[in-house]
Amino acid sequence: MNPGGLDYNYEDWTTIMNMTAKTSVLNLTQEEFIYPGNRACSGCGLSILYRIGLKALGRDCIFVVPPSCLTVMQGLFPIAATQMPVLNCTFASTAAIATGVRAAMKRLGRDTQVVAWAGDGGTSDIGIQALSGALERVEDIIYICYDNEAYMNTGVQRSGTTPQGTLTTTTPLSGKAEASKNIPAIIAAHNPAYLATCSASYPLDFHDKLLKAKEIKGLKYLHIQTPCPPGWGCEERMTVEIGRTAVETGLFDLYEIEDGQMKLSGPSQKLLGKTSLRPVREYLEMQVRFKALSDEQINVMQAEIDQKWAGYRDTF
Amino acid sequence: MPDPRFKILTSASTSGPGDAGRTGSWRVERPVIDMDRCIPAKTGKHACHLCWLYCPDNVVSKDLEPTIDLEYCKGCGICAQECPAQAIEMIPDADFIKGADRE
Ligand SMILES: Cc1ncc(C[n+]2csc(CCOP(=O)(O)OP(=O)(O)O)c2C)c(N)n1
Ligand code: SF4
Ligand code: SF4
Ligand code: SF4
Ligand SMILES: [Mg+2]
Numbered sequence: 525m526n527p528g529g530l531d532y533n534y535e536d537w538t539t540i541m542n543m544t545a546k547t548s549v550l551n552l553t554q555e556e557f558i559y560p561g562n563r564a565c566s567g568c569g570l571s572i573l574y575r576i577g578l579k580a581l582g583r584d585c586i587f588v589v590p591p592s593c594l595t596v597m598q599g600l601f602p603i604a605a606t607q608m609p610v611l612n613c614t615f616a617s618t619a620a621i622a623t624g625v626r627a628a629m630k631r632l633g634r635d636t637q638v639v640a641w642a643g644d645g646g647t648s649d650i651g652i653q654a655l656s657g658a659l660e661r662v663e664d665i666i667y668i669c670y671d672n673e674a675y676m677n678t679g680v681q682r683s684g685t686t687p688q689g690t691l692t693t694t695t696p697l698s699g700k701a702e703a704s705k706n707i708p709a710i711i712a713a714h715n716p717a718y719l720a721t722c723s724a725s726y727p728l729d730f731h732d733k734l735l736k737a738k739e740i741k742g743l744k745y746l747h748i749q750t751p752c753p754p755g756w757g758c759e760e761r762m763t764v765e766i767g768r769t770a771v772e773t774g775l776f777d778l779y780e781i782e783d784g785q786m787k788l789s790g791p792s793q794k795l796l797g798k799t800s801l802r803p804v805r806e807y808l809e810m811q812v813r814f815k816a817l818s819d820e821q822i823n824v825m826q827a828e829i830d831q832k833w834a835g836y837r838d839t840f
Numbered sequence: 841m842p843d844p845r846f847k848i849l850t851s852a853s854t855s856g857p858g859d860a861g862r863t864g865s866w867r868v869e870r871p872v873i874d875m876d877r878c879i880p881a882k883t884g885k886h887a888c889h890l891c892w893l894y895c896p897d898n899v900v901s902k903d904l905e906p907t908i909d910l911e912y913c914k915g916c917g918i919c920a921q922e923c924p925a926q927a928i929e930m931i932p933d934a935d936f937i938k939g940a941d942r943e
Contacts (some may be wrong), residue, residue: 528860549893560897560911561897562859563860569913572894600859603855752927759917760918764921765921
């Protein structure tokens with residue numbers, strides 16, 4: 525029945541988790557909190573995150589989800605893929621609704637974790653004032669932003685986090701003219717209890733950051749780079765590979781900020797020891813959305829990454 | 841006091857598989873695992889299981905000989921791309937439909 529000792533029930537597994545520092549593929553629970561046959565695209569990066577993230581959060585939580593691909597993936601009516609309760613809200617109100625749900629839980633004397641889970645459009649553009657308010661009030665919630673770098677659910681329109689030069693359906697010729705907003709930096713300026721960046725290609729890193737967030741009081745913000753094959757213009761099988769390349773080229777960094785202190789996490793931390801990183805061109809050439817970038821633009825990007833990492837090497 | 845009309849005004853779903861139908865029908869290619877190459881199958885010990893970890897649709901099992909639920913596998917090929925032993929091959933689904941040994 526259980527030859528490898530892998531079939532922990534959730535309580536056993538939580539105890540084991542508290543003993544070991546890091547979750548591995550082998551001790552990650554086999555219990556699933558989302559059913560297959562949901563409406564996400566084939567090869568969706570969000571699907572990987574959601575599936576593994578739910579394993580970290582456990583059953584005692586309520587999700588608050590604004591319009592996004594997650595609204596579709598979580599399940600519609602009459603069958604829903606998610607096994608936990610999900611409250612769908614309007615775009616601008618995600619963090620405000622999560623605040624209200626947490627207050628209701630408090631009134632009922634329940635520790636139920638309230639998790640707002642929104643896209644980049646819902647976070648960086650439309651929901652930012654409610655999130656800023658919740659940060660300022662130090663609400664006790666987890667806020668997850670999965671950043672697929674455009675409004676994907678409605679057909680790939682550019683968002684605040686779409687990188688400069690990216691082709692989208694609203695920037696179809698020469699790509700987005702403006703630079704992207706650095707949302708984690710905006711959140712960090714609010715001094716949250718915990719802030720972390722993650723990638724869909726490193727689901728165990730995300731899993732363990734969520735376990736940590738669950739133990740911290742106050743607003744915990746996680747920002748996750750999330751490859752999206754139809755929106756980024758890549759083959760479905762490349763989802764994990766592309767996210768990994770973003771980290772290994774030093775373009776997207778995995779880090780945590782606690783008590784105002786920034787710390788690089790595992791996969792990014794490892795890059796500090798390297799004299800040179802993979803060129804960012806490798807990442808860009810994997811995706812059709814970067815086809816409009818000129819050599820000059822790519823050189824500027826590379827120079828910015830080199831400068832950022834020179835700074836990291838001095839700091840860490 | 842709970843309002844007896846509340847139920848009428850609320851829509852709620854029950855959780856279950858297949859809210860998008862049999863998503864296996866979206867597939868163009870299906871993953872086929874070569875057990876002679878697969879690390880846990882070959883060694884008889886739990887190891888690797890990366891296909892289980894990365895499968896976005898949770899259709900790979902964490903068994904010594906991993907199995908794939910083709911009813912719902914969307915055929916993305918991430919498992920094949922990430923398998924460190926190159927044990928998974930993506931084979932056109934049409935090959936299986938045409939043959940006499942259709943599953
Ligand atoms: C107020 C309002 N404006 C527009 C929409 C239409 N809409 C639904 S999902 C979506 C895209 C959301 O983008 P993002 O938050 O990045 O999530 P993603 O779809 O990329 O997962 C939009 C514009 C809406 N539902 N409500
Ligand atoms: S559009 Fe992108 S993020 Fe949305 S379900 Fe499809 S792959 Fe996932
Ligand atoms: S990833 Fe490959 S080697 Fe690892 S368990 Fe799956 S099939 Fe076997
Ligand atoms: S990773 Fe993709 S192809 Fe492989 S089993 Fe899962 S859904 Fe099917
Ligand atoms: Mg988006």
